[in-house]
Structure formats: structure tokens, C-alpha cells
Amino acid sequence: AGLATAGAKEEDVPSRRREPRRKGSLVVYDDQPFWNLPQNVAQRMAAQEASASASAIPVSSDNIGGELTTTLKMEESQNKRERRNSLAMLRGQLEATQIYEPPTFALLNQDTDVPPPVVRDRLVVEDFPKHTISTAWIKMVKQGLSEWLRLPVIVCRGTEDGPVVGITAAVHGNELNGVPCIHRVISEIDVNKLHGTVVAVPCVNVSGYLKFTREFADGRDLNRLFPGREDGFASQVYCYQLMNKVISQFNYLIDLHTASFGRVNSYYVRADMNDPISAIMARLQTPQVVLHNSGQDGTLRSAASARGIRAITVEIGNPQLFQNQYVQWSYIGVMRILDHLDMYTLTYQPTAEDMAALGPPNTILCSKGFWIYTKTGGVLEVYPGVNTIIKKGDLIARIKNIFGNVVDEYYAPCSGIVIGRSSNPVAMSGDRIVHLGVIKKKNESLPKEAKENY
Template sequence: MRGMTDLGPLSLSPVMKPADPPGEPLPGIIKTKVFKEEDYINMPWKNGLGGTKQIAIHPHTADFETEEFIWRLALSEVRDSCSFSVFPGYDIALLLLPEDERDGSASVKNTVHLRRGSLTSPVALHHNDQATAVPLRPLTPYTYSGEWPTSCKIRTGPMRHLTFIANRELTRVTATLETICLHGLHDDGECSDSDEAVHKAPGEVNGTKKDATGNGNGTALPLGDECKNPMNGNVNKLLIGNYSIVYVVSGAVRVTIEGTLEPHTVLAGQTLVCERDDDSSPTDLAMTPLRKDGRAFEKESEHQDATVLIIQVNILRPERRRHSSLSDVSSFSQARPRGRSGSIIVYDDQPLPPLAGIDGDTAASSAARAVAGPSSPTSTIPMRSWDSARHYKPPVFSSRFKNESEVPPAVVRDQLIIDEFPVGAISTVWINMVKQGLSEWLRIPVIVARGKEEGPVVGITAVVHGNELNGVPCIHRVISDIDVSTLKGTVVAVPCINVPGYLRYTREFSDGKDLNRMFPGSPTGTASQIYAYNIMEKVVGHFNYLIDLHTASFGRVNSYYVRSDMNDAASAAMAKLQQPQVILHNSGQDGALRSAAMTRNIKAITVEIGNPQQLQNQYVQWSYQGVMRILSWLNMFQLDPADLAPAAGPPSSTILCSKGYWIYTKTGGVLEVYPSVNTVVRKGDLIARIKNIFGNIVDEVYAPGSGVTIGRSSNPVAMAGDRVLHMGVIKREGEVLAREAKENY
């Protein structure tokens, strides 16, 4: 026996069909099922880097993408370097498989022929972003904690591996890798060619042959009636866990389980799962080698070794297994819906929840009454009572319930050359921008999703201002929802343009300049100009379309609105597909990234999605939906209507503004701004007051014209000349939009 390892508390998930009608299993009953390869559930990765076939999962009704599970066994093929999903609370065991000699496909022929004990390592894992690699060797089980962020580097060709995932608190798992030989094993662990070749001292105990684990077999089980000369190449195991899993790596075996009517024939690539009730006594399992076609050997010259992985899973909490048989396990796991349900943060432009009186006999109500005190009918101050504290509801399941990998580890390049990246796959890359003070490269992150068919190149950029972050999760969701197998063209996402500002939590670039007023930049200008120039030359210049994601800056809040040159048909269509609250006609000519792109005939819009230095789920959802509508409009991606459910839909109407302008303060003080964003204001309305520090009103600000509030100040501390309100002038019917429309930033 070689390759034995104790996987510790693990959890796997078999997909088994009930052999009996639903109900409570009878004590001592043993259920078995052989899963053939056509029974495995195919789960291709949307990033095109590989695919997974789910062999079995427990509970058998569990949906891997939406529900908790106890254990799961899967077979994966990884075609390129990738990142594995994290599984907090689980342990993960990997077994790198040798080349599948049963299959003559091109993918297999290109696979390096792996043998157990090979000194070369075609695959390496990196945990927790550490530089030190952990080599994976063929047929050597490797276990690691599911909490560790892990990337996989493929050195030579695609790889195939088994993945066993187990819940650390609910299971104990052991795994052994057995070599089953016709004539047993030498003392060096290699298969013997004949009975006489086996060394007696290590191979026999009181005249009986040892099995692969080194334990005496007693008597050998016959191979079948058709075998005239029974042979002794058997392996016996004692099953004590709730689940026993036998995966045949190579060869074929006949498995006989005590208490079952007939033995099972399991061929290479097939899996036998055995379930035992808690009340079952230890069960004997015996395996004998067969021919590749599953028939017994008729003569010794046909003999073939078999390599088998045996996993035993013991469930630790029987009280949670009341219905954990193959027939009914629904009590363990309840489905939890995926998706976003709306903003989790209340802002001043969102209504507060209704107030309620402190009534009832609950403990919370009693505590609230104690705080509020007795009400008095003669009190001149009305008492308002709040509902008791709300119960926290955790978010939906994380990405660990998606297929193994979303984006792979990044490579480094001097510029973006899309043709260098594989079609039908998602790639990540660091692009060298400029040298910083240590004479090391300052790089920006880029994600490239290339479809299998030709099509346009759409760029999505975020964090041109270092504190404007809502675009980052928008990009993450777009990339995670794109299936490159159906994508036409290429999506290039840059989740952080202004890396120095992002790291310093500031809007500006490292030289203190507003980067979004420096485009298209200059190769010999200031630091921000050179950086802007390289952004255009190395990345943005390869786009056909650009969606630039922004938010308000510090001290301001925004509506969900879009800046676009509405005289350009393609840009106007992109703006409308975002379905924002406001569209602001702006022709550019202001040093912004959008303006520089339009100068190069790259159709572009700027999407303003909420407020700075925070993540707002509702705004992220709206912008994500808008980007997906644009990709669908360009015939690049088929939009799933489920992603645009009414509950998460965009604003119901859009206001088109022919121009916009800011209203500024004339004096300093404590600023109170009254209109919320996305609110229609009439000319002459009082929109703000300024008080001195003692509370006296020193100035009042009135709307100089009618319009809609696009953004507003949220900072009460105002200097003379600070911003108050961003007003949009609503386009009149029949009005012709100006050829050049700018704003007083």
C-alpha cells in the first residue's frame, strides 16, 4: 500500500439515487451504487480554463452552488493556470491522476504521461499568495485547508485530478491509495509477476498472503465461476464509516461487500459509493483485479494491476443525520437564494423605515420602554419610538459554491496585446505603467475575457479617481457572470486605473493632480500626464467601446447618472441602455478618459454610480445590469432575463438633461443642503442655508433655475466657493443639443 494519508475532518458530496422509497432507513441496511462516467454531472467553467464533473455529493439533493453540503467528490480537468475557490470550514484533498489511457482524445494525448512516484511535478499550488510553491505529484494525495486562497500553476499540459471536500466539523475522513495485484506485492511495494516471486517474510503471515495494507487476508475470495484457477490478488478492507467511496484510477476491480447480494464490477473512471447506517456493524469489503472490460482473467498472461482510491467518511453528529440516508436528506440543507436584494446601507436620499410605537411584551420592547421612559400627556415634546433592533441576516453564499475557478493568477506584460491571450478563456495580467521611486514597475490590473468568436472589444474601467470604488464590484460581477464559451468578442476590464490614489485613499494621482483631467496625457509631461499617456497607449487604445465607472468624490453624493455625448448615436444608445436616473449631455473636451477615448473614435460613456469610498449594493446592481445590457446590444453576450428581475431592476424613468452646472457657496460656515439627489427643483426654491458656528444663519442659497439634482454636497463644513448642488437642466421638447456642452467643474 502506498500513498496513504489521513485527510482529517473532511466532507464529500455524492449524488446518489435512492434505492428504496423515501423514509427512515432501517437499522443495519447497507446501500450501494456504482456511478459510471455518464452519471457524473458536467459543470463547465465559465472562464474556459477547465471543467468539473461532480461524481457525488451529500446530501444527494444539495445544489452545490446554493446550499451547504457535508462532502463532495468531483473530477476536474484544468487546462491552464487558475485559482481555486475557497471553502471556509472545509478541508480539501486533491489527487493528481495519471494520463487516461482509456481515452484517445486530443486533450489526453497532449497530457504529459504521469506515473506515481515521478520526480517531476507538472503542477504546483500557491497558498495565501505565497511565493513558495507546493508541488503536486501523480497519485500522491494532498490535503489543505479550504480557507486558504489557492492558485494552481500548470507547468506542462492540462491536468486531471480528483477533489474531495469535507465539512471539518461534521466529518472524519481517511483515504488510502491501493495497488491491487494479481499475485500481491513485493516488500518494495511493487507488484509481483508470480506467486513465487513474493517474499515470504513480508508477504505471508502464518502461510496466508498480506493485502496491500500489510494485513493478512485469511482466505482469498474466488474471482468467479468462469475462473478455473482462482488467484490470490485480493485486498480486504473493514468499513466502519457512514460512507465508503471506491474510485478506480486504473484497471478494473470486483468489489464484494458483506451484506449485499451481489458483487459490483467497477471499471477505470467509475465510482462505487456505499452507505452504512449508524447502527450497522463493521462491514468487510474485498476487491479483486479484473480485465479492463470487467471480466475475470482466463489465463495469467492477461493479468493487470488496478489502482484504487478508497475514502471512508464518518459523520460526527448523528442528530443532524435524522434523514441523511440516500433517500431523504432534505432536513440538513435548505436552499438559500443567490443574488442581491438591494442596498444594505441607508443614505440621506433613501427613505427611512417607518416608525412604530413601543408595544408588546417582548424583552426588546421592555428595554425600549425603559430607555424611553413613561409618556406624559402634558409633555410638550412629542415622543417618537423606534422599532427594536433588527436581526442580522448574513449575505448569500460566497464564490466557493461556484465552479472551481473564476480568474487565474496574473502574468506580467509591458502592454496589452489581446491576441496573446487564449480564446474561450479568462486571463488576468499586470500591465507595466511607469517606474516608481524604488525603480520598480507600477502596474495596473487587467482582466481579459476572450470569446471563441470574433466581435468587438469592450473596455470597462474603474477607479480613475482613487476613492471611487463602486465600479470595482461591478466589474467583478460582470466578469463572474460572463460565460466565455458563448461570448463573442472580448471584454477587457481594468478594476483600478489610479493605483497610487487607490492605495492612498485619495482622489488624486501621486503628484496631487486630478488624473481625469490629464488625458490623453504626454510622454514627457508631469507624472500624472505620463501615467495617463501610458494608460491610453498600452490599454485603452485597443478598445472599440469604453464604459468608465465613477462615483461622487469625498464630501459629495450622486444620483445614478451617465455622462455622454448624446449627439453621437452609439454613445447615446449606451447611455440609454444603462437606464440611469439622469443622463447628462456632455460632449467632453475636458481632459477626461471618456473624452480622450472619443477623440480616437472609441464610443464611450461615463457612469456615475453613487458615493465615494464605500460599496453600495443597489448602485452596483444597477450598473452591472447596464453593462450586461450593452454587451447584449452589441450581440456579444446573451442576457439572462433572470438577472434583470423586477425586484432588482433599474430606476423606472430617466431624465435627459441638456446641460449641467454646479452651484457654489459665497461664504463659509455650517452648510445645510435640503434637496435629495434625483429631485426636481423649481427656480427660486430654497436649497441650502449656511450658519455660523453659533447657529446664526449667515446666508441662504436659492435655485437660480429649474432642474433636477444630479449630486449634492454631503460635507457640512464649507468654505467660501465650495460646492452646494449639481443641477441638471432638463431638456425641453424639440430642443437641439449643443455640439459642445461642458460643465463648470
């Protein structure tokens, strides 16, 4: 038995501790200078070094028997110092610039008593109980598993009948700032004080949302196909069902969007400013820019307006992320619209001094807007930021080839404000550079037909 134990491999004895085969990569050696360490770490190490030197046991030439013990103690002290210094360096590298403070609402509201959504063939506001917030799945189209592709809907009915305001988000599946905006609006509303109904659709393009893409399942842009067709291709059928099963119930529509992939936006509103009600809705958002736009053919806003529904489009920043400042501005704007329609009284009325914190201080009205496109491909550099005033003739972009040589430059064709811009440095011929808004002059009349070069 003894021979068997002696001949066993070291790895076969689980209780035995193996020596490390190499030094740890975080060890700080004694000859490493302090200048490349954080100052607080260097000071601690210097103090520890002085303390260790003062407490070291001196070696006596007369104490031959104790020399080995003294040497071992010094080596142990050196090893401890190395471990201590390595941990000090790591801690110094990982020191945070600020301490995280959890949100005050954490763990206070788990929403465990919310009833499950009901399933409906179409939205009928009167079918939902008053002074209640209800959730529902609306059957839209059959998908590849012969199951219904369903639309999430939130219905807030007040104590009295009144207007129906619809709020839609994520018509493009990767434009998500509208989702938390809707969540904040719904959490703010007390249905016992609501006159009328708020219907929120937090995700219109369910297929694109699940795939993190702008387009619908068939690769087409829903917001170019409204009001759709009952006998068309998949995207057209989906638009048709949305218009007839949901949107037709609205009196007012607030359609929430963001920039698309590879672009960034200011916080701005598209609206027909020749329509008094739409103009008021747009200004109540207190955006950075209001762009007069009578409605592009195929957009949800245009299709809703054709049915007599007052509609605006709110562009809330950038795609596939949440931007809290923009979300807060849009949420306040929606609540101000409800307040203006006498549907809901704001518990807090902001003063003029508060508006700088609650929204952009000045809204710029643009009589029209258009995109500037590239004429060649390459590495794109765009210089002005969003919400920036530029003058005619200003250099706004350059394109370089892959070797770094400038092959094209772009200048502002007129003065205006940068509503949006490209953020993607890889450009092909015909890609977007800058979305330029032409600022309305003091005595200028707005055109009846104002469309953009999408």
C-alpha cells in the first residue's frame, strides 16, 4: 500500500496542493517604479514597503542556527508583499469614478397583480371597462406556423367618454425610444381622472422588433406602404389590418420614431403646420425642431390624416437604445397634449424657468427639409452635429478613399439647421450625409405641399 501511494502521480492526490508553474500576471515586482501606478496606490505601496523594512528580522553572523529561519521569514514577507502590491495595483486600476445609486423605485412595484392580456380580433374601445387600464393582443396576420402574429395594445379608459388618443411606437422595429415613453405615460395616468381614452401600441412592427431591424418580416418598410392592401403582399396586408383594426378607432395620433441605423437625429416633430390642431400638437412637444411636412405618401401619419385623424410624427433621437433625456421630453410632450385636449390635468404645471430642464428652450420651425446625398463611396466624415445651425457654403462632409486620400467634399447648398446626420463612416454612392432643415423666415408663408426627398 505504501509503495502504491508513493508511486501515484501528484495529480491523483486531490488533497495535495500543486505549486504554481508561473508567476501571476498581476504581480508587481520590487524594482517596478511607482510612476506608472495610480498615485493613491503608489503612496500605499511606499508606506507598506517602509513598514516591512522596519519590521524585518536582522541576520546575525553569530546566529548560524537561526539563519535559515530568518531567510524563510524574509522570503515569506517578500511573497506577502508581492501579493499585497498586486492586489493594490488591481484595485487602483478598477477604482470607479462614481458610486452607483439604484433607482428609488427598485423592488417597490413588481406589478404582480396585473391581469393577463385578453385576445381580440380587433380593437373596439367600448369593449374595455371604464376607469381601468387593460392590455390586449390584437390578431393581425397569420405567420409561418399558422399562428396569429399579435399586436400588443394598452387601453386606458377614463371615467367618462371623450376623445381617443392613439400613441404608436416602433413602426420601424429598431426605433425604440418610443417604448419607454409609452411606459411612462401609462404609469403616470390615473384613469379616475382621465376623460376619454388613451390607446398605446408600444410595438407596431413586432417582426422587426424581434429581429432588431427597421423592416417587416418580408424586408419592406411599413412606413412607406400605408394604408396597405387587403390582397397585397405581406407588409401591405399588415398595414391594412393595422389601419382597420386599430388606427381607425383614434381621433388623434402621436407616432413615435427615431433615426434609422447609421444615422442620428435631433428631437424633432414632423407635422402639417397649416393644420391648426396638428400645429398645436407639434408645439406642445417643445421639440428642438418642428419640420413642416404635409405627409409623405405611404406613411402612417399621412394615412391617418386622410381619415380625418389629427396626427404628428415625433422623432426621438437614435435607434436601438434608450436616451433618457429625449424620452423624458417626449413623455412630457404627450402629457401636455392630453392636458390641452382637456383629457387629463397635469399634476405639475411647469413654469417658464422650468422649461429649460423639461425641454429645449427654443423650437425652430423649418418650412421644409431635405437630405444631402453622397456622389461617391468611401470613408465618410460628417462635421456638423445635430441641432447645429450652418451657413450656405460651409464644409459639411468629406469622403476619403481607403488609403486616406480625399476624393470628394460636400458644402451646404443653403443655410439651415442639421435635423439629422449620418453616423456610419462607410458610405456608398447615394448614401445620406445630412438632413438639412430650411428655417422659416419671419414673414414667409408655409407651402401647402411640403414633402422630403426620402
